[in-house]
Amino acid sequence: MDMKVKKKKLGIKEKYAHMTRGLDWETTYQPKEKVFPQATFEGIKIHDWDKWEDPFRLTMDSYWKYQAEKERKLYAVLDAFAQNNGHLGITDARYLNAIKLFLTGISPLEYVAHRGFAAAGRNFPGVGPRVACLMQSVDEMRHAQTQIHALSNYNKHYDGFHDFKHMLERVWYLSVPKSFFDDAFSAGPFEWMIAIGFSFEYVLTNLLFVPFMSGAAYNGDMATVTFGFSAQSDEARHMTLGLECIKFMLEQDPDNLPIVQKWIDKWAWRGIRVLSLVGMMMDYMLPKRVMSWKEAWEIYFEQNGGALFADLARYGIKVPDCLTQCSEDKEHISHQTWATFYQYGGAAAFHTWMPNDEEMDWLSAKYPNTFDKYYRARFTHWRDEAEKGNRFYTNTLPMLCQVCQIPMIFTEPGDPTKTCYRESEYEGEKYHTCSDGCQHIFDDEPEKYSQAWLPVHQIYQGNCFPEGTDPTAEGFDPLAAVLDWYHFENGKDNLDFEGSRDQANFAAWRGMATKNT
Amino acid sequence: MEIDLRTVAIKPIRHTFDHIARRFGDKPASRYQEGTYDIQQTDIFHYRPMWEPELQLFDKRRTKVEMKDWYALKDPRQFYYGAWTIARARQQDAAESCFDMIEDRDLAELIPAEVKQTALDILVPMRHVEWGGNMGNSYIAAYGYGTAITQPCLYHGMDHLAVAQYLTRIGLVLEGPEALDVAKDAWMNAPLWQPLRQHVENVLVVQDWFEIFVAQNLVLEGFSYPLIYDYLDGEFSANGGTAISMMTRFMAEWSAETAKWVDAQIKVAAAESAENKTLISDWVKQYRAPIFNALQPIAQRAFGDKAESVLAEVTDQFNARCTKLGLTV
Amino acid sequence: MSKVFIAFQLNEDTRPIIEAVMADNPHAVANESPAMVKIDAEGSLVIKRATIEELIGRDFDLQELQVNLITISGHLDEDDDEFTLSWPN
Numbered sequence: 001m002d003m004k005v006k007k008k009k010l011g012i013k014e015k016y017a018h019m020t021r022g023l024d025w026e027t028t029y030q031p032k033e034k035v036f037p038q039a040t041f042e043g044i045k046i047h048d049w050d051k052w053e054d055p056f057r058l059t060m061d062s063y064w065k066y067q068a069e070k071e072r073k074l075y076a077v078l079d080a081f082a083q084n085n086g087h088l089g090i091t092d093a094r095y096l097n098a099i100k101l102f103l104t105g106i107s108p109l110e111y112v113a114h115r116g117f118a119a120a121g122r123n124f125p126g127v128g129p130r131v132a133c134l135m136q137s138v139d140e141m142r143h144a145q146t147q148i149h150a151l152s153n154y155n156k157h158y159d160g161f162h163d164f165k166h167m168l169e170r171v172w173y174l175s176v177p178k179s180f181f182d183d184a185f186s187a188g189p190f191e192w193m194i195a196i197g198f199s200f201e202y203v204l205t206n207l208l209f210v211p212f213m214s215g216a217a218y219n220g221d222m223a224t225v226t227f228g229f230s231a232q233s234d235e236a237r238h239m240t241l242g243l244e245c246i247k248f249m250l251e252q253d254p255d256n257l258p259i260v261q262k263w264i265d266k267w268a269w270r271g272i273r274v275l276s277l278v279g280m281m282m283d284y285m286l287p288k289r290v291m292s293w294k295e296a297w298e299i300y301f302e303q304n305g306g307a308l309f310a311d312l313a314r315y316g317i318k319v320p321d322c323l324t325q326c327s328e329d330k331e332h333i334s335h336q337t338w339a340t341f342y343q344y345g346g347a348a349a350f351h352t353w354m355p356n357d358e359e360m361d362w363l364s365a366k367y368p369n370t371f372d373k374y375y376r377a378r379f380t381h382w383r384d385e386a387e388k389g390n391r392f393y394t395n396t397l398p399m400l401c402q403v404c405q406i407p408m409i410f411t412e413p414g415d416p417t418k419t420c421y422r423e424s425e426y427e428g429e430k431y432h433t434c435s436d437g438c439q440h441i442f443d444d445e446p447e448k449y450s451q452a453w454l455p456v457h458q459i460y461q462g463n464c465f466p467e468g469t470d471p472t473a474e475g476f477d478p479l480a481a482v483l484d485w486y487h488f489e490n491g492k493d494n495l496d497f498e499g500s501r502d503q504a505n506f507a508a509w510r511g512m513a514t515k516n517t
Numbered sequence: 518m519e520i521d522l523r524t525v526a527i528k529p530i531r532h533t534f535d536h537i538a539r540r541f542g543d544k545p546a547s548r549y550q551e552g553t554y555d556i557q558q559t560d561i562f563h564y565r566p567m568w569e570p571e572l573q574l575f576d577k578r579r580t581k582v583e584m585k586d587w588y589a590l591k592d593p594r595q596f597y598y599g600a601w602t603i604a605r606a607r608q609q610d611a612a613e614s615c616f617d618m619i620e621d622r623d624l625a626e627l628i629p630a631e632v633k634q635t636a637l638d639i640l641v642p643m644r645h646v647e648w649g650g651n652m653g654n655s656y657i658a659a660y661g662y663g664t665a666i667t668q669p670c671l672y673h674g675m676d677h678l679a680v681a682q683y684l685t686r687i688g689l690v691l692e693g694p695e696a697l698d699v700a701k702d703a704w705m706n707a708p709l710w711q712p713l714r715q716h717v718e719n720v721l722v723v724q725d726w727f728e729i730f731v732a733q734n735l736v737l738e739g740f741s742y743p744l745i746y747d748y749l750d751g752e753f754s755a756n757g758g759t760a761i762s763m764m765t766r767f768m769a770e771w772s773a774e775t776a777k778w779v780d781a782q783i784k785v786a787a788a789e790s791a792e793n794k795t796l797i798s799d800w801v802k803q804y805r806a807p808i809f810n811a812l813q814p815i816a817q818r819a820f821g822d823k824a825e826s827v828l829a830e831v832t833d834q835f836n837a838r839c840t841k842l843g844l845t846v
Numbered sequence: 847m848s849k850v851f852i853a854f855q856l857n858e859d860t861r862p863i864i865e866a867v868m869a870d871n872p873h874a875v876a877n878e879s880p881a882m883v884k885i886d887a888e889g890s891l892v893i894k895r896a897t898i899e900e901l902i903g904r905d906f907d908l909q910e911l912q913v914n915l916i917t918i919s920g921h922l923d924e925d926d927d928e929f930t931l932s933w934p935n
Contacts, residue, residue: 010689012926018689019682022697023648025705029718038568055922058909060679061609066912068606071599085527111556111664115575118671119659122652131678134655138675141668142598145552152551156529163535169561182563185574206917217881229855229881233915240922304919307848311921311933452563487535501530509527 016057021050024127038123042188044260045253049126052248055240056132063135067142070230074146077226082153088513089220091287093158093506094497097350098285099151099224100160101277102212104349105177107147108168112181114140116192123189129248132241136197139234146230150223157509158502160349163487167349170464171486172455173277173341175405179452180274184267186448190249191263197242199267203308205235206300207275211282214290250315257316262444265320269437272326273404279334280341283363284355292366297330322437325413331370332416335363339375340409342382343394346479349488351497354383374416391496395479397456401434403441403449407456408434426450540588549595554588556664577662580727582786582793587663589789593781594669594774601672605679608767615763616686624760625690632758633691639749639819640765641688641700642710646741647681649717650674653733657726666730669778673734676775680768687764709818712811719807727786731800734779739835740808742772748827749819780842787843798844805835805846848933850891850920853884860914862901863893870894882916890932891920 010018027035039046058066080086090096117137121130148164155161168174184195200208213228215221249256279293291299309319338352345352355363360379363371382392398407412418422439424431426446433439442449458464462471465481483490492501531538533546536555562574572578577587584590596604619625625633654674661667688696704710720732746769753761762769787794809832816824839846852867854860856878864883868874874887885891898906908929920931 010694012924014694018694018697019685022685022701023644023678023681025645025701027718027721028705029715030722034722035718041568055924056909056912057924058912059682060675061613061682062907062909063675064602064606064609064679066909068603069913071602075599108556108558112558114671115557115659115667118655118667122655122659130655134651134671134675134678137655137658137671138598141671142602144556145548145598148551148556149548152533155534156531157527158530161534162531165536165555165558169558175563178558179563182574186562186564186566186568188568225881229916232853232855232917233912236915236918237912239918243921307919307933310848448564448567451565453561505530512527 012057016054016059019059020054020131021127032125036123036125038188039125042190042259044190044249044256046125046249047252049124049128051251052126052128053244054128054132055244056237058135058237070233071142074226074230075149078150078153078223081223081226085509085513086222087154087157088506088510089222091219093502094285094287094351094353095215095219095221096154096158096502096506097160097352097497098212098215098219098281099154099221100158100350101281101285102224103147103151103155103161104164104167104171105174105277106208106212107144107151108165109177109181110140110144110147112185113196114138114144116181116185116196119185120189120192120197129193129241129245132237132244133193136238136241139238142234143231146227150227153223157505159489159492159500160351160502162489162493166487170455171349172400172459173344173348173406175453175455176277177274179405180270183270183448190259193242193245194249194260194263195267195270197238198246199242199264199271201235201238202242203268203301203305204271204275205239206304207296208278209235210300211278211290211293211296215282215286218288218290219286246312247315250312250317254316261317264317265322266441266444268320269322269435269441270404272323273401273406273434273438276333276337276406280337283334283366284338289362292363293334294330294366297326301326322435322440325436328413329410331367332374332411335367335371335375336409336411337406339378340398340407343392344398345496346393346494347483349486349493351495351500351502353497354379354386370416386496386498391498393495397459399432400454400456401438402431402452402454403433403438405452405454406434408432410434547595549592549597549600552597553592553664553668557662557667575662579660579662580725581796582727584663584786584789584793588665589785590663590666590782591785592665592669592778594778596669596672605676608770609679612683612764612767615766616690619760619763620690627757628691628760629757632753632756632761635749635819636753636758636761637688637691637696637700638703638709639745639815640684640761641696642704643741643745644681644684644688644700645704646713646717646737647677647684649721650677650733650738651681653720653723653729657729661726666782670730670734673775676771680771683764683767687761690764709814712807712813713815716804716807716811727797728800730779730782731797732804734775735783735839736801736804736808736835738772738779739776739838740805740812740831742768742776743831743834744812744816744819744827746772748831752820780838783839783844784842794843794845798839798846801839801844801846847889848920849886849888850918850931850933851884851886852891852893852918852931853882853916854911855914855916856881856883857914863898863911863914866897866901867891867893870897887931890930892931893929895927 114137117133117140121133121137124130151161168178184192187195213225216224216228246260249260282290282293282296341348342352360376385392400407408419408421410420412420420435422433424439424442431442431450433442459482464485465471466485469481480490488494497503532543534551537546537550540554557575566574651674654670654677658667658671658674661670685697688700704714720729723729746765750762750765750769783797787797812828816828820827836846854864864876867885868876871887871891874885874891877884895906895908908924911929918931920933923930
């Protein structure tokens with residue numbers, strides 16, 4: 001009788017190694033430098049790719065199995081949402097403006113993230129990070145598409161959603177998130193990983209995701225909240241990839257430390273600037289507020305980020321210097337940003353408004369050091385003017401920061417009554433930045449940041465009018481021409497919430513769904 | 518009795534996004550359409566890529582192929598992420614059942630030794646070829662132009678990873694981890710595999726992403742899949758190796774499905790212009806010869822004295838396929 | 847010592863998982879909100895497959911956690927039997 005030896009079951013680590021590492025080989029017919037042309041130009045030194053620790057060891061069969069389960073659940077909810085006029089379940093129609101910002105400013109960039117991770121997934125010599133990056137690439141495609149699909153139903157009924165990719169490429173405030181991702185994708189794979197994988201997907205992700213998704217939950221937006229929850233476990237995988245990347249780089253060679261530190265400094269600051277839009281959204285655009293930007297910053301950056309940087313300290317990583325001003329900024333950013341969008345409401349593809357008394361009281365309570373002292377009077381004045389029929393819209397264009405591309409609206413650390421301006425010179429030209437953080441970024445790579453396509457400069461140069469426009473013609477209205485070029489439906493996508501088509505339709509439809517006459 | 522469910526009817530102000538309506542009119546669009554068309558940025562970029570400063574981040578000039586509209590390369594399967602994942606999950610479920618049954622009942626033990634050895638010698642090293650397919654398609658997903666073609670190429674690359682993992686599992690089932698080492702050694706050193714490895718490495722340094730599409734997805738897969746998952750699979754089944762067929766079921770079904778997609782891309786791209794037709798036809802001819810040569814020793818090992826006729830049939834079928842697609846090969 | 851945390855969607859599938867985590871980590875604190883549970887723990891947190899299996903009465907693959915996971919904080923280590931979050935400092 002034969003004794004059959006039961007094969008020893010392979011552990012998850014060993015099996016995963018066979019399923020991934022084992023597939024690769026050292027090429028001999030083509031030199032390694034040609035197969036991986038981007039492996040060294042950034043100056044990062046990797047001596048042993050085998051030291052990479054694979055987080056979340058998913059083989060493709062498991063990936064498909066669990067992701068499919070999530071997709072089925074998500075699309076079932078999206079179908080039900082559409083069938084049952086779920087959009088009428090939101091708290092009030094002002095909420096929609098938060099997700100207009102999301103679809104135009106975030107979703108197209110999930111797509112860029114998909115392309116960037118595909119590139120990293122091809123360019124790293126190590127198999128472990130390649131496989132993890134490729135999985136993130138498909139995940140990001142998932143996010144781009146599920147967001148578009150979730151918000152598609154809103155697009156059918158409300159304004160501001162209808163031409164998101166066209167607007168992302170052109171509209172002044174959307175160049176803030178767009179330039180962030182263009183910056184990362186134009187860099188090499190290692191910087192990409194620190195910029196997106198680590199800084200964005202690990203350090204700052206909760207400051208983007210939690211506000212929008214919780215905002216959706218608090219305001220009755222079942223479609224977005226379901227997307228949010230469904231995407232979150234993908235994000236957990238992304239976070240672990242980002243953390244593993246930075247650890248790996250720092251452990252491979254001490255020479256990597258100053259490069260990585262420089263990238264962390266740059267990308268934390270660029271990310272925080274982009275998040276000004278989120279701060280404004282949390283404090284001003286959610287009818288039912290979740291928490292203040294200040295609170296979110298304290299939990300998700302000061303506490304959680306604190307634990308992270310405490311951990312990275314053993315490699316010599318320091319908390320970026322520019323972040324010290326954030327503990328002061330956290331009490332100002334959202335008000336300064338909303339004030340700007342209110343004034344430029346004629347040129348934004350979402351509605352704006354001034355908070356009511358109850359909302360102002362909430363802001364006073366959440367910002368005891370700053371709201372009443374610096375902002376309440378101005379906002380009350382604007383509100384009073386609007387009630388009198390003099391709703392204020394600025395008719396000139398702002399100066400933009402050369403790096404973050406936000407208008408120069410932020411104030412000097414230590415003096416909230418003084419706009420912060422910094423100036424640098426490069427090849428005989430002057431460049432302006434909004435802060436020490438952005439100035440350092442410019443001064444470190446002026447040949448890069450001087451390339452930026454600044455929306456305001458482009459408008460003034462006449463590059464933002466529809467083809468065939470004659471700006472010398474009698475009665476030419478440059479703002480209207482720009483909005484046309486942006487594909488805005490002037491009078492529908494923009495201006496105050498009060499009197500908007502969104503407001504009227506939502507009220508009428510809500511009435512249809514709840515009344516009998 | 519008829520049940521007539523009523524819901525409150527609200528008239529939408531538009532049926533889809535503007536960029537979709539510009540293509541298809543203002544009517545409800547499919548999830549594939551809304552998730553694919555005109556998603557990739559095209560017009561304005563802030564910084565030139567540090568890794569290729571002569572071009573833009575997304576740039577049509579990364580291939581010699583020219584299309585008036587890159588979205589003409591529609592995927593007939595209409596795979597957006599959800600559709601692809603759910604389809605593959607069903608397939609992997611079936612594959613999982615097969616593997617479970619074979620492993621639980623030790624069905625691999627019943628395979629005749631010679632047949633098992635052929636499977637080990639041919640299938641397991643192929644996992645490295647699959648890995649090359651993953652790398653090539655990842656490159657296209659990164660540097661290609663237009664979501665219509667880059668999207669399915671990423672899925673194709675991930676599918677190649679899955680196939681590589683199924684082949685790995687076959688090695689583990691038939692013999693164990695040692696089989697993987699033996700296969701790796703053969704891939705690196707055995708004369709049998711060197712022409713194919715050389716070919717795969719040559720494609721790893723190609724820079725024109727559509728050229729990679731042709732070399733990998735049309736030519737290499739157009740030869741190797743019928744050879745292995747059709748003809749060789751037939752040999753396994755006929756000689757007591759049904760268990761092997763069960764374990765390669767995914768690959769057989771997958772290659773039929775993906776060939777339809779590949780065909781659609783080639784046909785549309787070739788029909789676009791005489792220049793495209795010539796370019797793609799030339800690529801086919803350029804890659805067909807080394808692939809044929811590389812597969813000869815492998816066919817020899819697999820089919821013995823039937824190798825020549827099998828390869829001739831596969832070649833005829835491949836050539837006929839290309840002619841149907843409008844190519845001159 | 848730094849805190850680690852893990853957050854899950856709150857639904858019928860995760861109820862036994864959360865129960866298992868709390869049973870295996872007496873130092874952990876759970877915070878519930880309508881759709882989510884966040885579990886905080888000083889230093890480290892471990893999720894054991896065996897504990898979950900006992901509660902649900904079927905085989906459980908720890909990778910199934912993916913379906914309902916929301917977010918984590920800390921270094922992750924996983925093997926067939928346990929899923930551990932920790933900050934080494």
